[in-house]
Amino acid sequence: MYPAAFDYHAPKNVKEALGLLGKLKDDAKILAGGHSLIPMMKLRLAQPKHLIDLGKVPGLSGIKADGKALAIGAMTTHWEIESSSAVKSKLPVLAEVASVIGDPAVRNKGTIGGSLAHADPAADWPAAMIALGAEMVCEGPKGKRKVGVDQWFLGLMATALKERELLAQVRVPLLPAGSGAAYMKFPHPASRFAVVGVCAAVTLDKQGVCTKAGVGVTGAGTKAVRAKGVEAALVGKRLDPAAIEAAAQKAADGVDVQADLQGSVEYKSHLCRVFAKRAITEAVKRAGA
Template sequence: MYPATFEYHTPGSVNEAVSLLDRYKDEAKLLAGGHSLIPIMKLRLAQPKHLIDLRKIQGLSGIREAGGAIVIGALTTHWMVESSDLLKQTLPILPEAAGQIGDMQVRNMGTIGGSLAHADPAADLPAVILALGAELKAMGPKGERTTKAEDFFVDLLTTALQPNEVLTEIRIPLPLPKTGGAYEKYPHPASRYAVVGVAALLTVDRRDTVQSASIGITGIGSKATRARAAEQYLIGKAPDNDALKTAAERATEGISIRADLQGSAEYKAHLAKVYTRRALTRALERARAA
């Protein structure tokens, strides 16, 4: 299958990409790793007349520590996230999740910014970014702005990004001491996308009481979402088996679950609870050991 014809642009800077987006408006699409966009173009579900390739822009890729946060450039590939020593030391949940995306070819090409901007309801990284309380920086014609992860995912394949904005970086606060995180996923056997994926982050104090809990779930609704009821239940509790079990039972409270080709709403709710329990159990082990 071949995409419809388009004009190909290779801007050398973010500002240049933004002006191209602003000039061609609905007729333009940004290209990062191409592993979501190109298949859609080949199916002719998207037929941009102008394709703006971000990959020649210097400085959009890389992982660094700055000002109490980890900063990841939007063009950083899944493989770079998966193999980063800095992330393994500071935010191991992120390499753990990135390593479960698709296969090696997908991880070599796909980017964190492309995954978040595309906002596939079965993508892995949105759940992790939500649990980590990240902020996403975008550049548009009026300059830079920052959006909290919880405000970024709006609906199915829809984010808070404006059509003339480029997502430039993801900023994740460094976790508090005695924090542990884990990502648990039930992958689709063919694509490896998440039928359900749960990212859990727990912080405990010296007396083993939960100080903070943060849970992101993907695959069950039109967008990745926080499991607020489960989080709130855990805070201030001693995280014994009963507490984790009850929290997992509350994982889907208040979330609108969508049946899809992978399963009914009941099946997805069941998986979400099972995978929340697993993610919480491993996150707790890591928090206690931290």
């Protein structure tokens, strides 16, 4: 499978990359790992005239921790996140998410920024970003700006990233003491994308009452969404199985569930509830541990 002809650009820094984006506009696509883009190009579903490869731009990858957040460079591969000791000690759920993306080849080349900018509706990262309340740091001709995850995913493969911008960094806030988080997914039998994936993060006080909850649902609809009904049903409650079950029942509310070969609307909605329950149960267990 051969892609249509394109020009390849390898800018040496962000400024050069932004210059190319400004010049080439719609004709250009950013290459940030390429594990979604290249297959689409080979099938000629995507035919960009220019590829701007961020692989040689320094400073776009790596994981830094400050007291409040993990700052993950957009070009950080899934494998780097999966194997990072900083991630494992400060926000292990990110390593859990990374470990179930695709296969080792995908994890070694694919990047978190590439995934979040591509916004495949069945990608794994979006659920975690929503649950954890991440911020996207974009760089454009006018400098940097931050976009909260709730403003990021606009629709099917559509994000708040502007035409002349690139996604430079993802800031994921650390969870306070007494928190736990988990990601549970039902993988597509062929692609291993999420048919449904739910990430839950809960914070419990000393009495075991939930003070904060974040729940993101990916896979089922045209974009990943925050399960607001579930979160509301968790906060203020002691999270026993009955409370979790009741909250999880709202997991498909507000999701524009799409029927496809992997499931009817009914089945996928059901999976949202099942995996919400499983993720919350595990998150609560980890919060108590």
